[in-house]
Amino acid sequence: MIQVQLPDGTVKEYPDQATAMDVAAGIGARLAAAVIAAQVNGKVVDAARPIAESAGDAPQPYSLKLLTDKNPEALGVLRHSCAHIMARAVMKLFPGVSLAFGPTLSTGYYYDIGLDRPISEDDFPRIEAEMQKIIGDAEKFERFVLPRDEARKLCMDLKQDLKVEHIDTGLGDQSTVSFYRQGEFVDLCRGPHIPDAGRVKAFKLLSVAGSYWKGDANNRRLQRLYGTAFFSSKEQQAYLDQIEEAKRRAHRVLGKKLNLFSIANDVGQGLCLWLPKGAIVRSTLEEFIKRELINRGYQPVYSPHIARVELYEISGHFPYYRDSQFAPLFGHDAGQLVDFWIRRLKEHKLSSEEESKLVGTAKLMGADLSGYRASDNTEAKVAALREWEQKQERYLLKPMNCPHHIQIYKSQPRSYRDLPVRLAEFGTVYRHEQSGELNGMLRVRGLTQDDAHLFVAPEQVEEEFRQTLDLVKFVLASVGLDDYRIQLSLRDPASDKYAGEPEMWSKAEATLRKVLQDSKLPFTERQGEAAFYGPKTDFMVRDAIGREWQLGTVQLDFLLPERFQLEYIGNDNKPHRPVMIHRAPFGSMERFCGMLIEHFAGAFPLWLAPEQVRVLPVSEKTEEYARQVEKKFREAGFRASTDLKSSKVQAKIREAQLDLVPYMLVVGPKEAETGQVAVRDRIDGDLGAMSVEAAIARLKKENEDRVVRQVVKSEAPAAATNESGAELYAD
RNA sequence: GCUGCUGUAGCUCAGCUGGUAGAGCGCGUCCUUGGUAAGGACGAGGUCAAGGGUUCGAGUCCCUUCAGCGGCUCCA
Incomplete structure (x- = not known):
């Protein structure tokens, strides 16, 4: 016999092989019919699986919670099962399907499949009809476990080459793996699943897109079918309505219709033109923040759009983000050539024939490379080229404002009495984002941050960070945004992408965590998401129709003060190193205004309306x-x-x-x-x-009073843009 | 960057299996001089994204480039 504790605290005894379904049947037939899955010791599992097996080695009594369509956890199970039903339907219709992964998302599910024939939205009705048939048959999902070698053989027999590869690589450390059978359809899968296909009451295929095996562009190309499923068609309709509503609010459409902004081909990809009406929205927000910042002891500054590459070499931005920056502007014609040359040498991808061509071309362009000898080793050659390069003027279109503000800080000696120094600028920066990433005003190549850098004494960090959070809350409230959580991004101790000492990081992370805890704001921590120079806190803001946007950011930085040797004189008359806080309550004006257009569906409150x-x-x-x-x-x-x-x-x-x-x-x-x-x-x-x-x-x-009227909060389930929980039920 | 789809008037779109470009909205002129979500008439607007190819003939078929949208990867 096993002991099972129910959510109300009662402990009951059941036979060794009892399942959650058995427990439900013991309570009532209606409950048994409604059970979708179960939670054993907090873990979501199949209702038809013996409780003791699900619990593993955990001590008794096992805690058991029955999940019905009332529990949000059950929805994920339903959707994952619906992904299987979709895969089964596709395999029935098209021969030669290789299944990859089929996880749930916060709004539905997808399944990646390998198939030579392209699937288009025109195929959806056929697939959906086939799925409907499968759901009508209401066959059971049956779990079984095989040792690795037998599992491998089964997948070979099923001609599921991707699953075979996954057993060999991804699951290499597991001695047994689980499968689920549903009629003729057998799939390697961790589960859990709904008891039978009949539990799906509403589903819909949404879109098809390309993807890659294991997310790597070098791997096999797959087709990703997106769908969603619900326990009732009413809930599904609410979700589909929300998708329609989001389309109606699309800032790219409204931006054009209301003459707010335009991104013109002749100007360039990702470069935003603010039309007079959009410019009013932006400048009204800027004026508002500027006034608020001055009230809070900030000092406005201005800095140029370009700076010497060296500045960014010291900060680390140039080497670290080289690929997503516009190429440097060289004072000498041969600058680009030499730059290319150095990279080729470092990668050891330069034949002697190519090398002599480069030498000839550099000479032709008038570069004096007399220190360069073809007979030298790579290191010496790179040094010679570097020496030449560093004598030339090299400028970078600024990708960040901080090095400039650091120079302003350094422009005079600072006393502890001056701190905190708060330098604010609506700084326009340029980043060469990958072309496939550009998206209206939300992701652009030229953007203006409502940026500021605070230079503070170490003992002021906590208070200053607190005030910064307060400022972000204040400015978000001014446009009626009051539903948000904070994401604390920490380093991944195992990774080497982060600069600076581990102690520095621990200190910074602990400070941020403490202030966040004190602030009572809801926050979640994410490892490995920090900036290379320090941990950060991002405001994840929910808009009028429940979508989450990453907007404002506050980042703590012990590294750049080190790299730039920043100092202030303490009351002990000795030099000390300040700490920097980077912060941008809106993030970028482009992204923020794009988001506002969608939030208000173009209908700005009076204080922001272009035409009042x-x-x-x-x-x-x-x-x-x-x-x-x-x-x-x-x-x-x-x-x-x-x-x-x-x-x-x-x-x-x-x-x-x-x-x-x-x-x-x-x-x-x-x-x-x-x-x-x-x-x-x-x-x-x-x-x-x-x-x-x-x-x-x-x-x-x-x-x-900056009154915000008529922003209707959506009743529909939130469609988070952040899919971090996506892999919950991955195959 | 990779990948699927798309590119026709200022905007939204139609244009069949190749045969000299169309609608609605907007815009302009004129008539109308009005009371809380569309008064009427007439008119102007297009190298069909760019370049090349196939063809007697290309908006339509093929190739290349550019751009947009979805998705992947990335995001200081």
Whole structure:
């Protein structure tokens, strides 16, 4: 007999081979029919598997929780099983399918398959029909375990070459592996699964895309089929509606429609043009932050868009991120050539024939490389080229602002009395992001960070970090974003990509963790996600329709002060090393504004709206008065315009509504006579007539208080952009 | 960067198995002078992403390049 503890605390005895299903049946037939899976000692397992087996070596009593469609954990199980059903359907329809992996995602699942024939969305109805048939048959998912060599043979017999490879490599250290059988379909899989296919009540194939075996572009190309599944078609419809809603809000579409920004082919990939209306949104935000920063003791600075490469060699950015930077600008024509030459030498990919060509070309270009001898070893050659290179002017389009701000810090001696020094700049930086990564304003090659660097004494770090978090919270609240969590990114101690001493890292990480704990903000830790110079905290912000965005960031840095030999004089009259805090509450203006467009669906609150007020004269007879009203609003500080087209008011109203102008002022002979305006609110409609002064006062209050109205929070399940939990049920 | 799909008027798109380019919206002019989500008439706008090829003939078929979108990988 085994002892099982149920969630209410009671402990019961069951036969040795009892399953969660047996326990459920003992409680009631309806419960048994509703059970999807079980949780044994916190681990999600098959309901049909003996509890003792699921528990392994754990001591009794085993804790057991039955999972039904009410438990969120069950949804992952359902979706993974649906991935199997999809794979089975595809194998029925198309011969020669090699199965790879089929994990769940936070919003559904996918299965990677190897198949010569391309699958297109046109095939979805056929696949879905086949899946429906499988679900209708409601066959059981049956688990069985084989020793490795037998498992390998089974996969060979099934002609599943990728699974064979996975047993040989990925599962190399396991003596047995598990399979699941569902009718004729057998798949190597860790599980768990739903009891039978009939439990799937709603499913849909969503898209197909390319992928690679084990995520490596050098490996075999696979096709990835995305789908989703739910316990009810109502929940699924809510999810599909949310996808539609997200499409409706797409910032690239709205940005074009509302003339906010454009990315023109003739300017370049990933280079954003801020059109007048978009520029207002951005500059309004910038002005707002600037004022707030000055209140909080920051000092605005400016720095150039380029700097000597050496600056970034010292900081480490240039060597570390070389591939995602624009190529350096060389003062000498042969600079690029020599740079290429050095790289080839270092990689030992230079034949003597190529070498002599390079020597000849360098000479032709007028570079004096007299120190270079073909007979020298590689090291000496590189040194000779380096020596030449370092005599030349080399500039980098700045990928980061920090080295510049460091130079500003260094421009004068600093006393402990001066600290913290807080240098702020909306710094525009350029990064050569991979072409496939570019995405509207969310991922660009030229971006402006709302950047600042704080130079603080070690004992000030904690308090300053606390205040920085507070600032981020404040600015996010100003645009109505109040739903977020923080991600604390730590180094991976096993990796060598991080610079600096381990003690330095431990100290920095401990400080961040402590302040976060004190702040009571929800936070999660992620190993191996830190910047190369220090740990960071990122704000993961949920928008109006539940999507999560990585926005503001605060990073602690003990490394750059070291590399740049930063100092301040302490009260002991001795030099000390300050600590740096990098922080950007919005992240980049591009990304933040792109996100805001989607968050507000283009309908900005009054204080950010590009056009705040539009005066609509009823006919040309009232044009003169309309102009006067516009002038008064302009003088009161509003962004106002007048619609002087010869169309009817109805048409003007419709146009203003579609342009998402917050307030419309309808003026006709009546208003002209009494000095009034008929105010129409974009959200609430006609507010009736009032004096111009009253209207101005009303709007002024809403504007100055930065009131955010009509952001409807979505009821739909969150569609996280972050898929870190994705591998939970991977095959 | 890799990969699948896509590229026709300012925007959204139609254009069949190759036979000289079309709609709606927007824009301009004129008529209309009006009261809270579309008044009417007329008109201008295109080297069909760029380059090459096949063909008597290419928006349509083929190749290359560029760009966009999905996905992979990356993200200071």
